[in-house]
Amino acid sequence: MKNALMILGLGLMAFTSYAQQDLFNEPSLVSPEINPDKTVTFRIKAPLAQSVSVSGSLDGDNAFAPITYQMEKGEGGLWTYTTPLLPSELYRYNFSVDSVRTLDPSNSYAIRDVSNLSNIFLVEGGKADMYKVQDVPHGTVAYRWYDSPGNDKKRRMAVYTPNGYENSTEDYPVLYLLHGVGGDEEAWLGSGRAAQIMDNLIAQGKAEPMIVVMTNGNVFQQASPGNGSRGFPKITFMLPNTMDGKFEETFGDVMTFIKNNYRTKDSKAGRAIAGLSMGGFHTANIALNYPDTFDYIGLFSSALGVRMGNVTSTMYENQDEKLKQQMDNGYKLYWMAIGEDDMDMILKGNQDFRTKMDNLGMKYEFVGTKGGHTWNNWRDYLTIFAQRLFK
Known part of the structure; x- marks a missing residue:
C-alpha cells in the first residue's frame, strides 16, 4: 500500500511538472491594474534587467501612437509604471526588457495586428462600454x-x-x-x-x-x-x-x-x-x-x-x-x-x-x-x- 501511494505521489508530481505544462505557473502579479481614479499600473518582475519600458496606446489623446514610458525598478527587481488618467477606451501595449519586445506575462489577453502581438485592456465608464x-x-x-x-x-x-x-x-x-x-x-x-x-x-x-x-x-x-x-x-x-x-x-x-x-x-x-x-x-x-x-x-x-x-x-x-x-x-x-x-x-x-x-x-x-x-x-x-x- 505504501509503495502504491509513493508511486501515485511521484506520478502526480510528474503530472504537475510536465503534463500540466503552464497550468500551475500562473503569475501572482496584477498587471495591468486599473485603479479607481482610472490611472493604470503596470508591473513586471525582471531582476536582472537594466532597462524596462512599456509602450502602446497609453495616452488618451494619442491612442495607438508609439508612445513609450520608462518603468521604475523597485525591491526584488519589480518594475512598475502608472499612467496618467486614461479616458474610457480599449488600449494595447507591450513591454520592452533590455530592448527586447515582450508581452506582459501577467496579462493573458493579447491580440494580433499583422505580425505584432500586444496585450490589451479596457477602461470602462464611457465609449469603451460599447466595445x-x-x-x-x-x-x-x-x-x-x-x-x-x-x-x-x-x-x-x-x-x-x-x-x-x-x-x-x-x-x-x-x-x-x-x-x-x-x-x-x-x-x-x-x-x-x-x-x-x-x-x-x-x-x-x-x-x-x-x-x-x-x-x-x-x-x-x-x-x-x-x-x-x-x-x-x-x-x-x-x-x-x-x-x-x-x-x-x-x-x-x-x-x-x-x-x-x-x-x-x-x-x-x-x-x-x-x-x-x-x-x-x-x-x-x-x-x-x-x-x-x-x-x-x-x-x-x-x-x-x-x-x-x-x-x-x-x-x-x-x-x-x-x-x-x-x-x-x-x-x-x-x-x-x-x-x-x-x-x-x-x-x-x-x-x-x-x-x-x-x-x-x-x-x-x-x-x-x-x-x-x-x-x-x-x-x-x-x-x-x-x-x-x-x-
Whole structure:
C-alpha cells in the first residue's frame, strides 16, 4: 500500500511538472491594474534587467501612437509604471526588457495586428462600454469557407448574424465590412470589436439587426495566417495582389455565397459596404464597379489615391464616369470619415476624391475627427455608421 501511494505521489508530481505544462505557473502579479481614479499600473518582475519600458496606446489623446514610458525598478527587481488618467477606451501595449519586445506575462489577453502581438485592456465608464461584452442578447460569429472561382481557391470569411437570426424566418440586411492592409477576416472582430459593437447597438435599439460580413481582402490568402492550407507562414505586411484590382474583381464571389446561404434582403436598399484604410479603398472601388448594388457606402480613413506600383486594372479605370453613374443611380448615404492627423498621402487622397464628388455635385457626408490612422477611430466610425443603416 505504501509503495502504491509513493508511486501515485511521484506520478502526480510528474503530472504537475510536465503534463500540466503552464497550468500551475500562473503569475501572482496584477498587471495591468486599473485603479479607481482610472490611472493604470503596470508591473513586471525582471531582476536582472537594466532597462524596462512599456509602450502602446497609453495616452488618451494619442491612442495607438508609439508612445513609450520608462518603468521604475523597485525591491526584488519589480518594475512598475502608472499612467496618467486614461479616458474610457480599449488600449494595447507591450513591454520592452533590455530592448527586447515582450508581452506582459501577467496579462493573458493579447491580440494580433499583422505580425505584432500586444496585450490589451479596457477602461470602462464611457465609449469603451460599447466595445465590451454586456449583459445583452448576443449574435453569432461563424467562420465560413466559400468557393471563389475568380481566385481559383476556397476562401474564408467571418459572418456575424444578430441575435434571433437562427430562430426566425425573416430576411436581414447585410453590411460588408472590410479591413485594412495587413489585416484579414479576423481584424474587425479582434481590434475592431465589431461583434460587441453590433450586439450593444442592436440591444439599445440604436441599430437595425443586420448580418455583418467580414472578408479577407488579401486574395493571395485563403484565410488568416495559420488558418489556411499554407500552414504557418511568416506573417508579412504586404502580400501579392494587394490593391491590384483582384479583390474588387472577385467580390461577386463573396456576395453570391451570402445570397445563397443566408436569408438576406436581396436589394440595393438592403446592402451596405464599408471599410477602413485599404478596405475603404476597396469599398469605394467596389461601389463604383458594382453599380446600383449598395445604398450605403462608408469610407473610414480610406486609402484613396494610394497605388501599389504600376498597377493596371479595369477596376480602377474611368473613375469619373463610374462616379457619375453611381450618382445617377442614387443611394441613401455616402459617409466618409478621417482623422486630422492621418498620413499626408491618405489625407490628400481623400481630399482629391471629395473634389471629384464636389465637381459632379455628388452628395456625401464628411466627418473630420481628431487622431490618425488608428483602431480607436475606426471603432468610433463603425459605431456611428452602423446607426445610420437601413433606416
